Each structure stands twice: as C-alpha cells, then as structure tokens.
Amino acid sequence: MEKIIETDDLHFHYEPDEDGNTPEDVLKGINLSIKQGEFVAVLGHNGCGKSTLAKHINAILLPTGGSVIVDGIDTKDEDKLFELRQRAGMVFQNPDNQIVSSIVEEDVAFALENLGVPYEEMRRRVDESLKAVNMYEYRLHSPSQLSGGQKQRVAIAGIIAMQPKCIILDEPTAMLDPQGRKEVLAAIHKMNREKGITIVLITHYMDEAADCDRVVVMDKGEVVLDDVPSKVFSQVEKLKAIGLDVPQVTELAWELRKAGYDISPEIITEEECADAIERLFA
C-alpha cells in the first residue's frame, strides 16, 4: 500500500527564550510511516508530544530537524501549503472553537468557498458530507443549538467536504458525553471504511484505541510502542509505568496470568475475555 504520512527523524523544539537558551526537544527523532487507509491511534499522557506530532502533519508546526512528508508533499514547502491542508484535515478537541458560521451547512461550505469550488459542486459535497456524518437533517440549524457530539460531527463534515486523504483528530471526544463519543467514533470509522480515508486518532480512551488497526504509544517525545492493539496492550507493565491505562479486560487477563493461569495476554475485547474465563472454568 501507498504511504501517506512519513516522518523521518522528526525533531521539534519551541523558540529559544530571551536569554537564547534553546528549550528541550518536544519531539526527539520520530520515525513513523503510515499507509493510505490505515486507522492509527496515538496514545500518551499529557505533555508526551502527541499533539505536537499531530500539528506537524498539516504544517501547523514545522520540524526543527528531520522532515515530514504527507502524500508526497514536504510540509516545509510553503508553495504547497494549501494543497497539503486539503489533503490532511484536522479536527480539534473543543467543538466550540471550530465552528465559524451561524448555519450548519454554511459552516461545512466554509473551506470550499475559500477554495473557490463551483456552486453545484459545493452543494453536492456539502450535502454528501453532512449525510456521511448523519447531520443532514440539521443542515439549516444554528450550531449553537447542537450538542457537543453534533458540533464535532459538523466539524468533521467540514473536513470531509475538502475530500482529504487523511484526517487527524486531536482528542475529538475528550469533551463529549458517552453518547456524543459513540456518534463521533461511528462517523470516523465510517469515513475510514467507506471512503478509505486515513485516520490518525489522538486519544486518552483505551477502548477507542482498541478498535484501531494500529496503536502508536508516545512518551517524552519518542515512540515507545507501535503495533496492533492486542500486542500493544499486552505490555501492561510498560503502559502503566508511563501513566497509561489498559482496557479493563486486558488488565484482568494480565492479573490472572500473573497468578499463574494460562490466559492470553492479548485480550482486548469483552468477548475474548469471556471466552478465556469460560475456558479456565471448563
């Protein structure tokens, strides 16, 4: 499969202070290669560099060392900035900070208007994007009357309308209730499945990560684990040591294993856990 995002020895630090001291690197040599159509979760505690990494993918931040290539475009290439941001869209944590218009469909059309997309084409894409996130019936509503989950889906529709190859979501569900979380995750998974859009999902929720193709764990500016969810979560001690959780079922399996029972360390679903316990009692 084709590579969509590639970082090569990516380093980043913020501007030196008044005395000329360069602060410590926030990213310390990240080598990451993500294929078109992959669904990747990025985990790590606050301050580990995961949001900083995300902001490099669509050139909100530029590397101070190494490089980031997205769909063949080097993010340092200023001439291609607009093109890059159409191909890699970003959704942030707070739904209230991302809505610009007073009518839902106008908000979704905002970027298309800026790009000069012809009216008929724009109409078609806006309708399609709103349907894709299940918000079409709200197209004439005011965003202020929507719930957090609904606003977040409008923000996602605005990105989809640009027909990106890749969407980066920085803790899109952190401020939502369980219902809103479910709606947003369903919308993201649908984009990935039906349109083949590459997803990079930054999250604190282990159950969200357990549903992805691949989990990247970051700590202190470095990638410390990068594998399929069952393999990553089987490293219970390592994850706990860097302040992360594992799904409850994985933790239970790990506890039973520690007590000497033969149970797989790679359990990540309720079904697998129930099966394993049933076998112990068979």
Place this chain on the structure above:
Amino acid sequence: MAILETQELTYTYSAGTPFEKTAVDHVSLKIEEGQMVGVMGHTGSGKSTLIQHFNGLLQPTSGKVLLDGKDIWADKNKIRDVRFQVGLVFQYPEYQIFEETVYKDIAFGPKNMGLNEAEIKRRVLETAHDIGLSEALMERSPFELSGGQKRRVAIAGVMAMEPKVLILDEPTAGLDPAGRDKILEHIKAYHQRTKNTILIVSHSMEDIATFADKILVMNKAKLFCYDDTVNVFARADEISEIGLDVPQITKVFGELKRRGLDFGKEVYTVGYARDLLLRSLKEREVQ
C-alpha cells in the same frame, strides 16, 4: 440524618413559552452526611439542573430543597450562606482562575466569607496539601502551571471554604489517565480528612466504581435510582438501556452469566474480579 434532601423537586425552563421544558421532574431523595456519591446521567437528563438546585443557583419551580433539614429558600436573603455551605465546582474550573498567585486564588472564597488571615492561611495550606499542591507553588502565578495543576488550584479554592457538601461536575474531564487518578485520589484524601459529603458528576462508571458509596442516576428529568453502588451495578442492563456506559468488566460478567457461568456477585472493578475468579478457581482445584 440527611444533609441534603429534595422533596418533589421540579424545575421547568422557559415556562409559558413554546420552549417550555421540565428538566427535573418530581425528584425526591435524601443524601446522608459523609457519603461519597457518584452522579450519572447523559446530557439532557437533568443532572446539571438538579445539582444547581443544591446550592441555590436555581430556585425550584415547585418542591423543596432542604439543607440540614431546613428549606434553603425559606429566607431568600440567606441564600448566600447556603452557597458557602454547598460548594459547587463547575466543569473545566481552571478557566475561572483569575488571581495573581496560587495562594490568592485559593484564598478568594474564604476571604469573601469574612474569615481572619490566620484562618484563611490554615485553610489554604490544608486544602493545598490535600489536593497535592506543594507550598513552593503558593507564590507562583496560576497561569504558569500545567492544566492539571490549574484545575487542582480551582478545586482547592472551593474546598477551602470547607463546605459541608462539595459538588464537582466532571472533575476529570479532558485529563489523561494519570491526571484523572491523581485528582480522584486527592478528592478522596480531602474526604478522609474532613468527612464532608461529596458529590461527583462523572460519565465514567469505571471511575465512579472506584470511589462511590452511592450512585445517583438521572434519566429524562426523573430520578432513575439512588442506591448503594453494588445495587446500582446489579442493574447494569437497565443502565445500558438508558444510554449510560457500564464498566467493561461488568459487561464481561454479564456475558458469562448468560453463558451459564454465574458468580452470584456484581463485579465492577478489576481488583474485585481478579479476587473473585482466583477464589473460585482455587475452590475448583480443591474439589
């Protein structure tokens, strides 16, 4: 004796307009002194409207709120005292910080209560200790602190008023797992020292399971249940049906029960599940 009680509490927004909506509908409950209570309910269930009645931010459309057995609205002029006795910490309280130093920010509430300097100092330092803020931070600007630290400063500001009832609306929202565990531990430390009543609103049943003596569940403006934690988890299926999350581990044991493997107990924490399974496995080996 109940510290907080509601009698047929009802609240209707925009009464008499086309937008009329009853957000809390005839809710009667008694919260005993010294309890740690988890409050659940999805968005629009009425839980926020309910807790805003507990310290008199909202006045009931009908029904009563009693604090220490007294109707808080009996004398409107005394509602300010109620707000000192029932402290409410909103969501994302770190956005409400405004003072120059951490000390001043925590001291703001006690100062407004008219306490003397020595008492204010005692309270600020004690709550700062409970919530895990070192004395070295006291003279720093709160705006230089990390997000998690700022949130603890804001929570300490309400704790320092030493309210009989402390209500926290989603104190862990947006934090990473380590930050979440830390805040909950510190709230527990405060509870152990003061023995005050604490209500915590949370969407995470997994979190609630770790601290709550009792759970209050709101659904569609009505009180769905207010009961001991273990009894509420026994109704996991109903709770799923009203759109709330039950802990993953509870779901696993529900599934095992359906398959005929019944452990006869409600399971909602990993530690308990482990002990229960290990015990059952040992018993089988002995047989």
